[in-house]
Amino acid sequence: MTNHSFRKLPLAAALAASIAGIAGPALAQDSTIKMWTLNNTGYQEFIAQAAEAFKQTHPNVNIIHETFPGDQYKTSIQVALVGSAPPDVFFNWAGEDARRLVADGLVLNLTDLGTADDGFQNTLSEGWLEAFKYDGKLYGVPVDAVSVYLYNNVDYFAEHDLTPPKTFDELTDICKVVREDNPSTIPLPLGNAGRWKAIHLMTMLNERVIGQADAAADYNLSRDTDELFTDPGYVEAFNKLVEMQDAGCFEDAPNATDSELADVMFSSGASPMSWCGTWCMADFDPEGVNYDMTRFPVIEGGRGDPDAYFQVPEGYQISAKTADPELAAEWLSFLVSDDQAQKFAEILKFLPSNPTNIDKVEGATEYFKWAAADMAKYSAGVNVLDVSLEASVAEAYMNASVEVLNGTMTPEQAVAQIRDAAVQAQAAQD
Amino acid sequence: MPSSSNDALARRMRVAGLNGIMLAPAFSLVAVFVLVPAVITLIGSFFTFGITSSAWKWAGISNYIRAFSDPIFWVSLKNNFIIIFGSIVTQVGIGTIMATILDRGIKHGATVYRTIIFMPVVVSYVAVSLIWMMIYDPNVGSLNVIVKAIGLTPPRLGWLGDPNISIWMVLITAAWANVGFQMVLILAGLQSIPKQLYEAAALDGAKGMKAFWYITLPGIRNILIVAVLITTIGALKVFDFIFVMTGGGPANATQVLGTYIYLQAFNLGNMGYADAISIILLVIALILGVAQLKLSRRG
Numbered sequence: 170m171t172n173h174s175f176r177k178l179p180l181a182a183a184l185a186a187s188i189a190g191i192a193g194p195a196l197a198q199d200s201t202i203k204m205w206t207l208n209n210t211g212y213q214e215f216i217a218q219a220a221e222a223f224k225q226t227h228p229n230v231n232i233i234h235e236t237f238p239g240d241q242y243k244t245s246i247q248v249a250l251v252g253s254a255p256p257d258v259f260f261n262w263a264g265e266d267a268r269r270l271v272a273d274g275l276v277l278n279l280t281d282l283g284t285a286d287d288g289f290q291n292t293l294s295e296g297w298l299e300a301f302k303y304d305g306k307l308y309g310v311p312v313d314a315v316s317v318y319l320y321n322n323v324d325y326f327a328e329h330d331l332t333p334p335k336t337f338d339e340l341t342d343i344c345k346v347v348r349e350d351n352p353s354t355i356p357l358p359l360g361n362a363g364r365w366k367a368i369h370l371m372t373m374l375n376e377r378v379i380g381q382a383d384a385a386a387d388y389n390l391s392r393d394t395d396e397l398f399t400d401p402g403y404v405e406a407f408n409k410l411v412e413m414q415d416a417g418c419f420e421d422a423p424n425a426t427d428s429e430l431a432d433v434m435f436s437s438g439a440s441p442m443s444w445c446g447t448w449c450m451a452d453f454d455p456e457g458v459n460y461d462m463t464r465f466p467v468i469e470g471g472r473g474d475p476d477a478y479f480q481v482p483e484g485y486q487i488s489a490k491t492a493d494p495e496l497a498a499e500w501l502s503f504l505v506s507d508d509q510a511q512k513f514a515e516i517l518k519f520l521p522s523n524p525t526n527i528d529k530v531e532g533a534t535e536y537f538k539w540a541a542a543d544m545a546k547y548s549a550g551v552n553v554l555d556v557s558l559e560a561s562v563a564e565a566y567m568n569a570s571v572e573v574l575n576g577t578m579t580p581e582q583a584v585a586q587i588r589d590a591a592v593q594a595q596a597a598q599d
Numbered sequence: 600m601p602s603s604s605n606d607a608l609a610r611r612m613r614v615a616g617l618n619g620i621m622l623a624p625a626f627s628l629v630a631v632f633v634l635v636p637a638v639i640t641l642i643g644s645f646f647t648f649g650i651t652s653s654a655w656k657w658a659g660i661s662n663y664i665r666a667f668s669d670p671i672f673w674v675s676l677k678n679n680f681i682i683i684f685g686s687i688v689t690q691v692g693i694g695t696i697m698a699t700i701l702d703r704g705i706k707h708g709a710t711v712y713r714t715i716i717f718m719p720v721v722v723s724y725v726a727v728s729l730i731w732m733m734i735y736d737p738n739v740g741s742l743n744v745i746v747k748a749i750g751l752t753p754p755r756l757g758w759l760g761d762p763n764i765s766i767w768m769v770l771i772t773a774a775w776a777n778v779g780f781q782m783v784l785i786l787a788g789l790q791s792i793p794k795q796l797y798e799a800a801a802l803d804g805a806k807g808m809k810a811f812w813y814i815t816l817p818g819i820r821n822i823l824i825v826a827v828l829i830t831t832i833g834a835l836k837v838f839d840f841i842f843v844m845t846g847g848g849p850a851n852a853t854q855v856l857g858t859y860i861y862l863q864a865f866n867l868g869n870m871g872y873a874d875a876i877s878i879i880l881l882v883i884a885l886i887l888g889v890a891q892l893k894l895s896r897r898g
Contacts, residue, residue, distance in 0.1 A: 250651060364846070422738075
């Protein structure tokens with residue numbers, strides 16, 4: 170380097186320092202949070218208004234929101250999280266899928282985040298936070314929970330002098346009465362082409378017959394191999410499914426009927442009952458069908474807790490690769506704040522994890538308020554089998570349900586198939 | 600060395616260099632998107648890991664052994680062969696008949712018929728699948744209405760819900776979507792056969808089926824080989840129709856290797872096993888492709 174060059178060095182250093190001084194704070198302020206969610210009706214609107222409101226306190230934070238259909242989501246999120254540009258924040262179901270991401274180190278441990286007064290750890294109850302805790306550490310922020318209810322057409326029931334079923338036998342009796350009145354009327358269309366409608370039903374049948382306490386060791390594969398899924402209650406639960414089918418509850422070809430068509434049968438008045446999620450209210454309300462909702466009935470002699478009921482917590486997780494964990498946590502705290510939880514309920518019609526403003530939700534129907542109140546009364550939430558079971562066991566359960574409905578497999582054979590899958594899954598874990 | 604030889608060598612080297620430069624972009628793309636993933640797949644097939652796993656566990660050939668003892672693998676393979684042979688019959692077979700009718704049997708409006716038959720080819724497989732799902736629907740589908748109208752009973756479990764017939768219903772859909780392409784391919788071959796051959800054969804008394812058998816078929820032999828090869832490869836890697844229409848169900852009854860690989864890799868988290876099945880599928884495709892080419896050369 171020449172002497173001339175050396176003379177320029179302090180000048181260059183000063184220039185560089187001044188540029189860094191100018192650019193430094195500006196770069197620090199310009200942050201982006203990429204967020205992935207499902208494409209439920211209203212999600213775009215909800216996040217857009219939340220991002221706008223968040224800007225008031227975080228003017229240089231931009232939220233990029235991308236949505237995906239449910240059937241593609243599980244695959245997309247796995248691929249994205251192992252890639253180089255994963256979303257900072259993403260939607261997920263509490264359960265086996267979330268646990269797998271935790272085990273593979275792809276999501277952030279949130280135990281020490283969101284602890285401010287308005288942070289999610291103070292906004293949400295311990296019961297809700299428990300849904301995303303694995304090995305005692307918090308890995309997600311619950312935003313809502315979905316449940317599944319038995320909907321009934323109030324006008325049809327009044328006209329035919331029927332009352333919503335309180336027991337399983339009453340349910341099958343209603344199916345028979347409907348068929349006797351008009352054999353072509355399908356009392357309770359299932360729509361199991363996607364396989365998840367029957368697994369929702371099996372979730373509650375297992376709960377009513379066996380109960381969570383007795384089933385937990387099978388579900389989490391902690392029971393001795395020789396005893397895995399040997400409880401006769403599993404066969405009994407499938408027998409109850411067959412009983413419903415024999416009573417004429419379902420359509421002839423439930424495994425070839427799309428779930429949306431089954432929902433339309435109810436909302437159009439063609440069928441008097443529907444086994445549908447809390448999300449179905451948003452579809453049924455605009456159709457003007459006069460409906461009521463009840464829990465799935467209890468089964469006489471069953472071991473399940475009658476007050477435990479179907480509840481799938483959903484929430485957001487933060488990628489382990491996010492550049493700014495604190496900012497991502499602040500964004501999540503904001504999303505589950507009192508005002509945003511209210512907006513969430515108003516726009517998406519989902520039951521929020523933060524119920525503080527639930528009474529202020531604009532446009533909330535009586536059914537919405539009833540479901541929100543009812544969910545608060547559950548003695549325990551029952552997670553759906555395809556979310557709570559190990560993936561290969563869940564796959565075996567879904568296929569077994571299909572085969573039992575098709576009559577190509579007996580309940581005993583179905584449980585044997587599930588047991589085989591569970592034994593293999595347990596061996597793979599060891 | 601004489602100067603002219605040097606010039607020739609230099610020219611050849613320049614050409615070779617130019618060829619290399621021209622090929623480099625295409626080769627790079629093939630390397631990045633085909634060769635490297637293929638090698639990673641081969642390596643992955645000897646390990647146990649999931650899509651989100653941080654560590655791969657050595658598995659040796661256990662993934663391959665597992666495939667051969669996995670009943671769903673065999674169901675998938677059987678379904679692939681059903682689709683291969685079914686597609687050859689329905690797509691190439693019917694395509695040949697349609698092309699022959701259009702070439703020699705229809706005096707007026709051949710272009711209109713050809714356009715109509717070709718139309719499904721330009722529609723995406725996903726859209727075709729959704730349309731046919733509506734037709735097959737057991738509650739509101741038109742196929743049930745037609746079947747009942749002619750006094751028959753539709754399948755109780757539904758066209759796509761009955762494990763005994765669902766794969767055939769998918770096959771029909773695939774045939775509807777692709778027969779137009781095969782027809783146009785074969786029609787091009789038919790139109791290259793000199794008309795004088797038919798005139799001479801007619802003078803010797805060879806008309807109709809005889810002319811088709813002794814003139815038309817030998818005349819389009821090479822085109823048919825290409826059509827069968829395209830159909831075989833397409834059927835072997837079939838995914839869209841199955842994924843959209845049945846998801847491999849009911850209870851794996853319509854599973855094919857493509858959808859089974861997807862299920863194992865992305866839904867069940869068995870990426871190493873999915874890699875092993877992919878390699879097996881590749882080997883089967885290579886064997887079938889080489890066999891067909893050898894057969895065609897022998898002819």
